Amino acid sequence: MRNQWSGKRVLVTGGCGFVGSHLVDKLASLGAVVTVIDNLSTGNRSWLPSGVEFHFSDMRRGALSQAMIGQEFVFHLAAHADVRQNMTRPRKVWSNNVDATLTMLEVMRAEGVRGLAFASSGIVYRGVGSKETDALDADSIYGASKIACEHLIKSYEREGLIDAWRFRFAGLLGPRYTHGHVADFVQALKEHPDHLEVLGNGYQRKAYLDVRDCVNGMVEIVDTDSTGAYNLASGETLVIRDSVRQICDIMGLSPRVTYGDTAGGWPTDPPTIELGTRHEVAARPLGESLGDAVRWLAERAGRDAERAGRAGRAPERAPQPYAKSRA
Numbered sequence: 001m002r003n004q005w006s007g008k009r010v011l012v013t014g015g016c017g018f019v020g021s022h023l024v025d026k027l028a029s030l031g032a033v034v035t036v037i038d039n040l041s042t043g044n045r046s047w048l049p050s051g052v053e054f055h056f057s058d059m060r061r062g063a064l065s066q067a068m069i070g071q072e073f074v075f076h077l078a079a080h081a082d083v084r085q086n087m088t089r090p091r092k093v094w095s096n097n098v099d100a101t102l103t104m105l106e107v108m109r110a111e112g113v114r115g116l117a118f119a120s121s122g123i124v125y126r127g128v129g130s131k132e133t134d135a136l137d138a139d140s141i142y143g144a145s146k147i148a149c150e151h152l153i154k155s156y157e158r159e160g161l162i163d164a165w166r167f168r169f170a171g172l173l174g175p176r177y178t179h180g181h182v183a184d185f186v187q188a189l190k191e192h193p194d195h196l197e198v199l200g201n202g203y204q205r206k207a208y209l210d211v212r213d214c215v216n217g218m219v220e221i222v223d224t225d226s227t228g229a230y231n232l233a234s235g236e237t238l239v240i241r242d243s244v245r246q247i248c249d250i251m252g253l254s255p256r257v258t259y260g261d262t263a264g265g266w267p268t269d270p271p272t273i274e275l276g277t278r279h280e281v282a283a284r285p286l287g288e289s290l291g292d293a294v295r296w297l298a299e300r301a302g303r304d305a306e307r308a309g310r311a312g313r314a315p316e317r318a319p320q321p322y323a324k325s326r327a
């Protein structure tokens with residue numbers, strides 16, 4: 001059956017990332033003609049299916065204008081997505097998120113492209129966003145950058161230049177998961193299977209959703225709903241202490257786990273994130289998504305070690321801000 005994406009020319013910014021690559025898979029399966037622009041700062045080109053036109057470039061460069069020619073819809077996902085690197089690289093986060101979004105809006109205007117879906121975050125409520133009309137607030141540069149992007153997008157919409165859907169995601173889990181507390185814990189446990197030191201008291205409770213349900217939800221809402229802001233969440237939350245237990249079970253480990261005494265893992269970490277939604281999407285159980293993320297990370301670590309061994313060097317280490325390593 002024909003759908004509105006079949007044969008449609010769609011640009012995905014950040015299409016080589018965790019969420020972007022699942023979205024590209026979804027759009028390609030619907031018959032869209034997909035173009036990706038990505039600077040591969042955190043993405044992986046090998047996650048793109050064949051047949052996708054790829055521009056290896058930063059969003060803020062001229063290649064974006066080339067990539068935009070002839071497009072009919074844009075999914076804008078490229079961003080500095082790791083909320084915890086706020087204060088170490090504030091300008092980088094702001095420029096990568098806000099400047100890049102403004103550049104993109106101008107390029108869309110120049111090329112006459114109207115349709116836009118933007119990846120915002122539940123962090124824009126600084127905690128509990130029970131409905132999309134709740135007040136936006138931020139106490140992190142990442143959160144402030146997402147709110148600024150949303151306001152920029154609304155301004156272009158009010159001028160009648162674009163039609164935009166702004167999606168405020170819960171935390172996402174699933175295959176190709178690369179950053180966040182689950183990745184930190186898996187890596188710390190691979191290095192020191194006998195102990196794990198967790199930042200914060202472990203009672204942090206946050207809304208999560210499977211990445212595959214998130215991309216299905218975005219496409220479904222663009223298909224069926226009017227423009228505006230949409231929370232994308234499953235209604236389920238994960239408590240850090242429970243996810244530590246599940247990760248240890250999946251990895252077959254019984255480490256000594258110690259917790260801190262602060263409510264959040266770092267100064268701008270909201271201890272609770274809850275998201276209500278006005279458009280519920282079909283969501284698989286979170287345990288399944290967490291399991292898929294852990295197994296994917298464990299297998300990837302094995303592949304990285306094997307590849308590094310062949311090349312005669314130590315495997316690359318990512319930063320571990322959610323778990324302390326005492327080595």
Ligand SMILES: NC(=O)c1ccc[n+]([C@@H]2O[C@H](COP(=O)([O-])OP(=O)(O)OC[C@H]3O[C@@H](n4cnc5c(N)ncnc54)[C@H](O)[C@@H]3O)[C@@H](O)[C@H]2O)c1
Nearest residue numbers: 014016017018019039040041042043058059078079081172
């Ligand atoms: N993963 C989550 O839990 C989550 C939650 C809420 C919101 N989001 C948002 O969803 C989007 C995707 O996040 P993700 O988890 O897939 O992150 P990711 O880091 O895996 O993906 C981001 C992609 O954008 C690319 N990129 C970054 N800056 C770029 C630039 N200036 N020019 C070109 N390419 C650039 C990266 O190389 C990467 O492929 C982001 O906007 C993020 O803020 C993610």
